[in-house]
Amino acid sequence: MYGVLNNCFLLSYKHKISSPPHTHPTPQLSLFSSMADPGNSAADGQRHVFESFYSIIALVFILLACVELGDASTVVDVYRLIQYDISGAPFGSRVASLNHHAASSLFAPGSDLSRTVVILPLRELNETFIREYIEQGKPLGGLLLLLPRFFRSENSQNVGGHVGISDKLKMKEVLADLEQKLIHSTIQYPVYFAFEDENLDKVLADIKRNDAAGQPATATTGGYKLIVTSPAPKKLASPTITNIQGWLPGLKADGNSNQLPTIAIVASYDTFGAAPALSVGSDSNGSGVVALLEIARLFSILYSNPNTRGRYNILFGLTSGGPYNYNGTQKWLRSFDQRLRESIDYAICLNSLGSGEDGLWVHVSKPPENAYIKQIFEGLSKVAEELSLKVGLKHKKINVSNSRVAWEHEQFSRLRVTAATLSGLSVAPDLLESTGGISDNREFVSEAAVVQSVKLVAESLARHIYGQEGKNINIFADNSSLAVNPSYIRSWLDLFSRTPRVAPFLSKDNALIMALKKELADHVAEVNLQHDVIDGMFTFYDSIVNTLQIYQVASVTFDLLLLLVLGSYLITLFSFLVITTRGLDDLISLFRRPPSRKIKVV
Amino acid sequence: MTMFHFFNCAILTFGPHAVYYSATPLSEYDTLGTSVKTGVVYLVTALVKLVCLATFLKVSESDIFDPSQELLKALIGFIDVAGLYFALTQLTHRNISQNHKFQAVGLGWAFADSVLHRLAPLWVGARGLEFTWDYILQGLEANANLMLSLSLAALGSLMWLRKNKPKTLIPIIYACAGFVATMPSITSYLRWGLGWHLPEVVAFQLFTSLIMALVSWQLFSACQKPSA
Numbered sequence: 001m002y003g004v005l006n007n008c009f010l011l012s013y014k015h016k017i018s019s020p021p022h023t024h025p026t027p028q029l030s031l032f033s034s035m036a037d038p039g040n041s042a043a044d045g046q047r048h049v050f051e052s053f054y055s056i057i058a059l060v061f062i063l064l065a066c067v068e069l070g071d072a073s074t075v076v077d078v079y080r081l082i083q084y085d086i087s088g089a090p091f092g093s094r095v096a097s098l099n100h101h102a103a104s105s106l107f108a109p110g111s112d113l114s115r116t117v118v119i120l121p122l123r124e125l126n127e128t129f130i131r132e133y134i135e136q137g138k139p140l141g142g143l144l145l146l147l148p149r150f151f152r153s154e155n156s157q158n159v160g161g162h163v164g165i166s167d168k169l170k171m172k173e174v175l176a177d178l179e180q181k182l183i184h185s186t187i188q189y190p191v192y193f194a195f196e197d198e199n200l201d202k203v204l205a206d207i208k209r210n211d212a213a214g215q216p217a218t219a220t221t222g223g224y225k226l227i228v229t230s231p232a233p234k235k236l237a238s239p240t241i242t243n244i245q246g247w248l249p250g251l252k253a254d255g256n257s258n259q260l261p262t263i264a265i266v267a268s269y270d271t272f273g274a275a276p277a278l279s280v281g282s283d284s285n286g287s288g289v290v291a292l293l294e295i296a297r298l299f300s301i302l303y304s305n306p307n308t309r310g311r312y313n314i315l316f317g318l319t320s321g322g323p324y325n326y327n328g329t330q331k332w333l334r335s336f337d338q339r340l341r342e343s344i345d346y347a348i349c350l351n352s353l354g355s356g357e358d359g360l361w362v363h364v365s366k367p368p369e370n371a372y373i374k375q376i377f378e379g380l381s382k383v384a385e386e387l388s389l390k391v392g393l394k395h396k397k398i399n400v401s402n403s404r405v406a407w408e409h410e411q412f413s414r415l416r417v418t419a420a421t422l423s424g425l426s427v428a429p430d431l432l433e434s435t436g437g438i439s440d441n442r443e444f445v446s447e448a449a450v451v452q453s454v455k456l457v458a459e460s461l462a463r464h465i466y467g468q469e470g471k472n473i474n475i476f477a478d479n480s481s482l483a484v485n486p487s488y489i490r491s492w493l494d495l496f497s498r499t500p501r502v503a504p505f506l507s508k509d510n511a512l513i514m515a516l517k518k519e520l521a522d523h524v525a526e527v528n529l530q531h532d533v534i535d536g537m538f539t540f541y542d543s544i545v546n547t548l549q550i551y552q553v554a555s556v557t558f559d560l561l562l563l564l565v566l567g568s569y570l571i572t573l574f575s576f577l578v579i580t581t582r583g584l585d586d587l588i589s590l591f592r593r594p595p596s597r598k599i600k601v602v
Numbered sequence: 603m604t605m606f607h608f609f610n611c612a613i614l615t616f617g618p619h620a621v622y623y624s625a626t627p628l629s630e631y632d633t634l635g636t637s638v639k640t641g642v643v644y645l646v647t648a649l650v651k652l653v654c655l656a657t658f659l660k661v662s663e664s665d666i667f668d669p670s671q672e673l674l675k676a677l678i679g680f681i682d683v684a685g686l687y688f689a690l691t692q693l694t695h696r697n698i699s700q701n702h703k704f705q706a707v708g709l710g711w712a713f714a715d716s717v718l719h720r721l722a723p724l725w726v727g728a729r730g731l732e733f734t735w736d737y738i739l740q741g742l743e744a745n746a747n748l749m750l751s752l753s754l755a756a757l758g759s760l761m762w763l764r765k766n767k768p769k770t771l772i773p774i775i776y777a778c779a780g781f782v783a784t785m786p787s788i789t790s791y792l793r794w795g796l797g798w799h800l801p802e803v804v805a806f807q808l809f810t811s812l813i814m815a816l817v818s819w820q821l822f823s824a825c826q827k828p829s830a
Contacts, residue, residue, distance in 0.1 A: 073732055225731060554733040559606045562738070566610060570617050577625035 072227075072549035074199045078144070079277040081182055081191035082502075083233055083541040091184065093191040096543045098228040100141035102550070104204060105129070106211040117142035117226045119204055121196065122171060125178065134185050143191045144226065144548070146204070147175070151278075151441055152195050168443060175439040179274040183432055190228065192548065193275045193438070203550055225551045233541040239504030239534045241270070241320035242513050243332040246524035248299060248316070251309035259339060262313040263461065264347035264419075266329065266408060267292045268322030269501060269516065273437025276502040277544045281436020282445045283424075285322060286496035287354035287453075290489050292316060293519060294454045295461070298482060300523035302462070310465035312345070316524060318516055320503045323435035324538050325405040328503075331532045333415055346376060347419035348461075349408035352434070353453040354445035354493075355424030359390030360453065363421040363428070365398045365413040372418045379460040379469060380422075386459075386474075389452055396428055404431060422457065424449070442497035447490055454484050504540040607737070608728040614741030615720050618748055619713045626705065633706035640689045640710030641717075647685030648718060654678050672795075676787040683783050686711065686758050700763055708755030712748040720744055739804045746804070749811035753818040754782045760825055768825065775821055782814055 081093040103116045105124045113133075120129070122145065132138045148171055150163060163171075182191065194200065207224055250260045267288035273279030280286070296316050303309045321328030333341065353360070362380060364373050377393050384391040398410050405411055406428035412419030425434060455476060462468070462475045476482045499512050506513065508531055521527045578590070622628075623637070655678055659671060689707050720740055728737045757779040789807060792798045798806075 227731075551731040552733055553731055554607070556606075559610060562610045563606075566614050566617070570613065570621050573618060574621045574625045577622060581626045 072551050074203060074550040076194050076197075076200060076548045076550070078192040078194045078228065078546055078548040079275040080544050080546060081187070081193070081274055082272075082276050082544075085539040087537050090186050092182070093187045093189065094233075095188065095190045096228070096230040096233050096546065098142045098190045098192070098226055098230075098548070100226060102144075102203075102207050102224040102226050104208045104211050106208055113141060114139040115141045117144055119144045119146065119200075119207065119226075121146040121204070122148060122175060122178075125174060130178070130181060134181055134187065137186070137188065140189045142189050142226070145178075145191070145193050146196045146200060147193055147438070149196055150443060151175070151438060172439045172441070172444060176437065179437045179439060180433065182274045192228070192546070193278060194548065199550075223553065223555075225553045227549045227551065228546045230543050230546050233543040236504050236540045236542055239538075239540055240506075240508055240531050241328040241331070241503050241534055242506070242508060242510075243320060243328050243530040243532070244318040244513065244517055244520060245332070245528050245530065246296060246316035246318075246520040247526040247528075248296070248303050248314040248524045249526075250303070250311050250313045251306060253311070259343045260311060260313050261345045262315050262340065262343045263465070264315040264317060264344050264412075264417075265292055265295060265350065265457070265461075266317040266319060266347055267350040268319045268326065268328065268408060270320045270322055270328075270503040270506070271436030271440075271501045272323035272432055273435065273440075273502070275438055275544070276505055277500050278438045279436055279440075279500050279502050280438075280442075280497050281440045281501065282442045282493065282497040283354040283440050284352045284434050284436035285350070286436070286493060287352060287445060287450050288350035289318060289496065289516075290492040291350050291353050291450055291454045291457065292318065293492060293516075293523075294484060294489055295458050296520060296523040297488065298454075298458050298476060298484070299462075301482060310462075312465045313343075314524075315344070316520060318520070319408070320506075321534060322408070323432055324503075324535055325403060325431070326408050326411045327535045328532065329408055329411040330405075330414075332530060333411060333417075335530060341415065341417065344412075344417050346372060347409065347412045347417060348376075348457060349412075349419060349421040350453075350457070351408065351421055351423040352425050353422070354447075354450050357446075357449075358424065358426075359392065360384075360456070361392050361394050361423055361426050363394045363396060363407050363409065363423060364419075365396060365407075365410055366418065368393055368395055370418075373420070375464075376418075376420055379464055380456060382470070383456050383459045383463070387452055387455055389456060391456075392426075394426065406430075422453070436501075442494065445493060445497075447486060447493060450489050450493070451484050451486055454489070458484070504534060504538075505542075505544065604729045604731055607733070608724065611724055611728050611737040611741050614738065615716055615724065615744040616713070618745050619709060619716070622705075622709055622748070628702060628706055628709070631702055633702055636693070636703065636706040637710030637713065639693050640707045641714035643685055643689045643693070644711050644714035645718070647681060650685075651678055651681050654681065672787060672791060675790070676784055679786055680783060683754075683758070683779075686754060687762060690755065690758055691762055700759055703763075704755040704759035705752065707759075708752035709748075711755065712744075712751035715747055715751065716744045736800065739800050742804050743807055746807040746811040749815045750782055750785055750807075753811070753814045754779065756818045756822050757782065760822060771821060771824060778814065778817055778821070782818075785810070 080096060083090075083092040083094060085091065098117060100115050100117045103113065103118050105118065105120050105126075107113065107116070107118065118133075118140065120143065133140050133143070148163065150168060151171075203224060210223055252260060268285050269289045271279040271281030271284065273281070299314055303314075317329070317332060319326070319328040319332055321331075362377055364377075366373050368374070368377070373393075377391075381391050396406070398413055400414070407421040407423070409419035409421040429435075458476050459474070463471070463473070466475075468475075476484060478484075495515075501512060513529070517527055517529060623634075655675070658674060658678075686707070689711070690704065720743075723740070724737055727734075757775055760775050761779060785807075789803060792806065793800075793803050
């Protein structure tokens, strides 16, 4: 450590003077200047010495300043639990900064944990802990939840090869369950998520060993200290939602000035989860957005040639604000021209298409007997049969007085536009449920299912547009130029699985929004962005990512003991030296007071 | 807690110097000036050594032990001895006996060495929350260094200031002085060449410094007997 300074000096001297070596070394200490006048006078040499001395001092100060920062044994990126209000009611973790000793799950039940941070891997979660500390709100210094490595979005498919798929599914369920509990509770202590890695495993093993031996870490017994420095979380001023719309115009017949009918395909792209920095939502609703992009690509090929352009306009909508009662969709629809809204034949909303084997559901709010709904559903079922997919119909009435919007098509239905949602979910989710949290990982999304859904929607749409219903035709056949491209789907799914997309934390010109806009612009004629503010019912707070520093600290007793030992060492040294150099009498005389001299008054 | 640790390590590193000064008759004879001047000489010697190291040594990237480089470092280490010679002989001291002169010079030398090499790491490192044993070991090393400096100063004063020495002891004196002067090279060889850990190196340093202190004490008192 102290060799660093020496080495630093050496390295600073590395800029050698390129002059030939003198026979007698005159003090030419020009450190940082490469020019060397051999004929320097003594005064110049002196000046050089002083200058270089000052530069050494400056270098030392810079070094000191740099070394001050970051002397922790372990530094980890941690992701905070979301903090939000619904109409003023607080939810989530209300505190961001953390400065307490660490304990593991092996703490003695009933002990006071209000000044301790509990480090809890996901595997060791148990019901009593969740019930007492999360739902009932017992005081706790802090909570650090460790997620298994395979939840990390960067290496979703490569790492965690030794974890079986059933284990992974179990973890997913546990995590989804935990996320729901955390989102709906009010927690007065900081909660952070982190991924397991070697350093944390070592630290946790150490802490468990100490806990098992009955020595939980406190100020007097040493151990580990976890520190997150963060200012108090502030409200986000006006969180924006950005809707992206793409317009693919159809072929207007000559002499026909009427507005062409429009078909809308919509998917919401944002997510909501327990940790906003980790909510990647691969299935909800990454799969829906990817399907929309692929459909846009296929139809753009068809519509690029006037011979194959259909007599329908296609409107693509990537909406935001999905978890918040499809707020963005509502604002987007409200911004429509009356004529455009009336020209929409029907809208298909895509949601959670990556679930796999269970089949898809068509959710509608108009009664199934309605002619339009029948037509849509029959079109879809015919194609589904050909693809050997299961498709069911579910009807859920809208309650206009209830502000809860469970499916995206309900926002269309409230404005009297026929719409349906195609989803892998069979039951309408509650508020902030199935909104793509941490547990919604790339691992659990089936690419093949998304490909099938794209085929389903595109084929049924194309048959309707070109009037080929009931005919034996396969427009988007495999191995044709119109085939669905699995690698396109895969690469976009991978991108979405790496990008957390909680709407309040996406700025207006966020890279993802720009990428989606560009991608859509490649396929359609006209792309527009619409910015709006999230419904006032929801308020969000910042500070979603922080760094955690783990220090190994010695206890107070250790320092006191050391002081005692050193004190006695110095005293012994002192006595020893006095005895050997001045004699024992001198030592004793140091301790005896000088005899008080009483002046005798005569 | 952390300032506490810094305070502890500081008194371990610098306390013995102060204790030595106050406990021995040095304080009575007011030899502080000598020590201060020796400190300045040490600083100049350190600068000269750095310049030589920079000019003649290749900076290697890895920590392997290169014998030729180490030999060069040892040779440059003898500049230390030259500095000590300068301090012992050339500085104008007041009339203090040889006995106290070498102690004052050794003390000043060791104190300057500790301050230069150990104060900055201590200030920067020991105040942090993270606890390591390094700074306590560094303090012990400072103690060993103090004893070595005193022995070297004693042997140096024997070699250069005392004119009448018993003939038999002269080679021993020179051998011991040589050994003490090459201690830094030996330490770095143990550290990098043999791969010893810091606690073992510090233990070795303490052990050898104790032995050398005893040996030089015996030599000094042996040489003192002929002169009254």
